[in-house]
Amino acid sequence: MKNMKISRRKALSTTAKVATAAAITGIVGGIAGYLAGSTGTPQAGETVTRTVRETITQTVGGAGTQTVTQTVTRTITASTPTEVKPELSITFASPEWLPGRLTGLIAKDFTTWSKANIGKAVEVKMDLIPWDAIFDRLSTTLAAKSKEPTLLISDSQWLGQFYTGGHIRRLNDIIERDPELQQLINRFDESLIYFYMTFPQGNKNNIVGFAHEGDVLLFAYREDLFTHPAERENFKAKYGYDLPQRYEDWYPAQLDWYQIRDIAEYFTRKAGDELAGRRLEQDFYGIALHMSKAYDSIACPFGTLLYVHGEYWWDPETGQVDGYINSPRAKQALEFYKSLIKYSPPNALEIWFDEANSVMQAGRVAMIYNWAGFLPSLFDPTASKVYNVVKVVPPPGHKGQDGIFRRYSNIGGQPMCINAYSEHAQEALAFIKYWFLPENQKKWAEGGGGVCIKDIVQTNWFRTLTPYNRAYADSISFQVDFWNVPFFFEMLTAVQEEIHSALAGTTDPAIALDNLARRHREIVEREKYPTAFQQYGKPAKNVAELIRRGLPIG
């Protein structure tokens, strides 16, 4: 090292050489980049086709189990977005899934539209966040009073927490001043306004979001099995009634969840048994529905069963819990939910949307109860062994001991909200108007998005566009949600933990619901609900009362 002496001249000379080389590389790279960019830029007025790629990690069963990652592609057509140079960028935070990517594609044309309609070229940049992390990311970002994202997707149950914390904007004043937005409000189904757009639920004095991605839980079943003559005959001989065969046998017919259990029992077979004239090489299961501990995986299907048994989580007006979630009807609902495990795949307690799809795609289950938003991959020949024999229908109901047939299902889906700290609320509102333009809603529907505008949803065009749109359209009216109060996550976690314990057999179902009621009561008392939240008004209707009486919510 001592011998390594470098003269000042040599050092300067070397530095100059390095700088010159870097400058030349930069210039050459810049020219190349410019040329490459120019070649790739579509000309004005040209129509470009963009592809949304949905990656599905699919587990293919068999003797040698393997995990295969497959890519499903959807194509939507959009006009050239590059005519106008953006003057302003706003961020739209969304879950990282097909609707999020599709939103990004539709948003590309907003720059041109905004220049023409609000006089400012605004670019909407998507911030796609995995589902597992989005609540944490958004809540911490909003707690830090960050100005971006300007627009954000909020799961319906987050609305109370975000709104009471002052993080998302109340939109009533803006809507009152804008006839276009007033008209838009009238185009949503009442149940979507109730559960996606207001806090407290249904209270139109606080509109805090616009329905973006509609989603409902639907039944997907194997039509080839349900219509097989021998299976139909054997089923009728055993249970005394017919297997549902047509869409109308599921809806509007009053198919009962207890019949679903019969069907699940009937189709549960062992390897070596015969199914629809073929010898089974592997075990076959009757039903797969969500029972995993993750997020709201249990709360949604159990919510459905609770409602069809004539019960609700609590009294949303008084916050009373006892006599609701631990009532005999609730206990019956949980016993029923647990009884389905016998006819489910062995991984029943880990099943969420992905696992339910996997077992159907592998051709090893007769029915699944899953989110419409995740059903497209069932119809993809590259991902599903049964892509051509799956039908989608609305969920069944249940006729209680009081003789009332109740058909309710727990809603999914999300609204889009405006960040209260953003300085670009006007641009965000412009985007909302742009989003609901008929041509964009058409693109949204064609790409597989859950349209929330009722005059589109009820058209024949929409209902026949995908294998699941008809069931989605028919199901919107009987959707119900759980609490969207600021302390929802604690309520939700208690549900997931207690009911998962009951399903796993570590707690008796009745005790689990008593524990749940105790935990919920402690949370409600600590939070001083509803007194501490009176300033926000109260829910528009008493959902618990309506469900008990078997009346519609919307």
Next chain:
Amino acid sequence: MGKNYNRFFPVVLIIPAVALVLFLVVFPLIWALGLSFYSYNALRGQPPVFTGLANYERLLNSLDIWRRFVTTGQFVFLSVLLEFIIGFGLAFLFHSRFKGRQLAITLVTTPLLVAPVAVGIFHRYLFDATFGIYTYFTEMLTGFEVKFLTNYPMLAIILMDVWQWSPFMMLFILAGLEAIPKYMTETALIDKLSITNKFRYVIWPTIKPLVALALLFRTMDAFRTFDTIFTLTGGGPGVSTEVLSITIYRIAFQFFRTGEAAALAFIFLIIIILLTNIYLRLARRE
């Protein structure tokens, strides 16, 4: 000038590092300690309310929290013990020379390089009761359908941790074995020491400090395990695998009871410091 230069130059050099530690470690720690005496919800936007020791009192009186301590203790004890045993075995295996030894060591240590979240996710597939490969082989060998994540969730999280961290133990112990002077092993050979005595008088004294260090590192690390368990079981079924780090995360970032989460984190920290001190004292006494 020279005297002052000699005195202040080292101070100038360490100022950036000290400043970083002060701002990024010490200050947040003191802030969090202060917060633990308040009732504060970071998402509600309301000012913190001083509640004194109420958070600590509530947490220490909570049966649920003590259950989480027991779950955490079970997980740490069993996984570190198994990692130690397996790491020990592997280290002795790789201490002997054989063809392909270097490649085998590389392969065995690969799990250390995998991101914990990825480890959790792919173990979810491996343990899956319908399609999982562990389930498949277990059924093939025993004839019984084993639902790891439903019926043996603690075993599942321990096996996952052992899969990832046994090589860490192995590396430390192997380093100790490699450091034994050749003359000592030759002397043991000449003196015809039995295997037990060779281990007791030659091997163990040399590798003991490294084993203690490896156990200390792993124990502290196992206490704060979060991502692998969170992605594999989410703490379930029910709360049967919910370790304290998951509880702290839920209270802090899902329930946003920020003051309470800070208090629980400090209780956890104090317990780990105490355990570490006991551990070090025992190691020194040995």
